[in-house]
Amino acid sequence: MSDHIDHVDHIDRSGEPLVRAVNVHKSFGSNEVLKGVDLDVYPGEAVVLLGPSGSGKTTFLRLINQMETLTGGRIWVNGELIGYEERDGRLYQRKDSDIARQRSHIGMVFQRFNLFPHKTAFENITEGQLVVTKKSKKAAAERAWDLLGQVGLTDKADAYPSQLSGGQQQRIAIARALAMDPELMLFDEPTSALDPELVGEVLQVMKTLAGEGVTMIVVTHEMGFAREVADRVYFMDGGVVVESGSPEDVLVNPQADRTRAFLSRVR
Numbered sequence: 485m486s487d488h489i490d491h492v493d494h495i496d497r498s499g500e501p502l503v504r505a506v507n508v509h510k511s512f513g514s515n516e517v518l519k520g521v522d523l524d525v526y527p528g529e530a531v532v533l534l535g536p537s538g539s540g541k542t543t544f545l546r547l548i549n550q551m552e553t554l555t556g557g558r559i560w561v562n563g564e565l566i567g568y569e570e571r572d573g574r575l576y577q578r579k580d581s582d583i584a585r586q587r588s589h590i591g592m593v594f595q596r597f598n599l600f601p602h603k604t605a606f607e608n609i610t611e612g613q614l615v616v617t618k619k620s621k622k623a624a625a626e627r628a629w630d631l632l633g634q635v636g637l638t639d640k641a642d643a644y645p646s647q648l649s650g651g652q653q654q655r656i657a658i659a660r661a662l663a664m665d666p667e668l669m670l671f672d673e674p675t676s677a678l679d680p681e682l683v684g685e686v687l688q689v690m691k692t693l694a695g696e697g698v699t700m701i702v703v704t705h706e707m708g709f710a711r712e713v714a715d716r717v718y719f720m721d722g723g724v725v726v727e728s729g730s731p732e733d734v735l736v737n738p739q740a741d742r743t744r745a746f747l748s749r750v751r
C-alpha cells in the first residue's frame with residue numbers, strides 16, 4: 485500500500501519478542517473474557533488490535549500492564565514473566581516492588597486523558613520522572629521540553645489540562661508516558677473520546693512514534709491508522725484472536741467470516 489510507512493523491513497523477528505503472550509485467559513467471575521490469546525510483539529513493531537466492543541482488547545492491554553491479573557497463561561515482557569516468577573517449575577506471585585518496576589517500563593495511554601488536573605502540561609510530564617525515576621529537576625525539565633516539542637505543544641507548557649483541547653491533552657498524555665522511557669507503549673482507544681477534528685493530530689503523533697521504532701500495541705477502531713501504521717494487525721472476537729497478519733492480510737484479504745463481517749460494519 486503506497487501510504488504505508490513500511491518499516492516492516494527494519495523489524496527483526498528472528499530474535500526474542502519484546503512481548504510474548506501465550507494462552508492468556510482472563511475471567512471476571514463466571515465471565516470468561518479471554519479464552520486463550522497468543523500474541524508476539526517484536527522490538528520496533530506497531531501492533532494494532534481490532535475487534536468488536538466486548539471482545540477483550542482492553543482487558544488484554546490491562547493484563548500486560550498488570551492492572552488485572554491473569555487467570556491462565558503467561559505473558560513475558562522483555563524476557564521476564566510478568567506478575568509471577570518461576571522457580572523449580574512453580575509460579576510465585578511477584579513482590580509489589582517488582583511489579584512496580586515491571587510496570588514502570590510500560591507506558592499506557594487511555595481513552596480518557598487521565599492527566600493530573602491541578603498540574604500544568606509541563607508538570608504532568610516531569611512528575612513521574614521526579615517521583616518514580618528520581619531524575620534531577622534539570623534532567624526532567626530537559627526531557628519535558630524535548631517531548632513537548634515532539635508532540636508540538638511547546639507553547640502549552642504552562643497550560644492546565646482544562647485549558648487544553650482533548651487532542652492536546654491526549655498529546656500531553658503521550659508525552660507523559662514517553663517521559664518514563666518505556667520499552668513498550670500501550671494505547672487503549674486513544675482517539676475514541678475525541679471530537680472528530682482532533683483525532684488526526686493524535687494519530688499523527690502516534691504514527692511518528694511508530695516510524696521512530698517505538699514498540700506499541702494499539703487498540704483502535706481507526707482503520708486508516710491500522711492500514712498505514714501497523715506492522716501486524718490482530719483481529720479479536722469473543723476473547724480469541726480470530727486472525728492476524730499484515731494490514732493487507734487482515735484488512736484487505738481477511739480469511740474469516742467474522743473478520744469480514746466486522747470490517748463491513750466499521751468501513
Ligand code: ADP
Nearest residue numbers: 512515517535536537538539540541542543544
Ligand atoms: P473491548 O476492549 O474489546 O471492548 P473489554 O476488555 O473492555 O473489551 O471487555 C470485555 C468484557 O470484559 C466485557 O464483557 C466487560 O464487561 C468485561 N469486563 C471488563 N473489565 C471488567 C471488570 N473489571 N469486571 C467485570 N467484567 C469486566
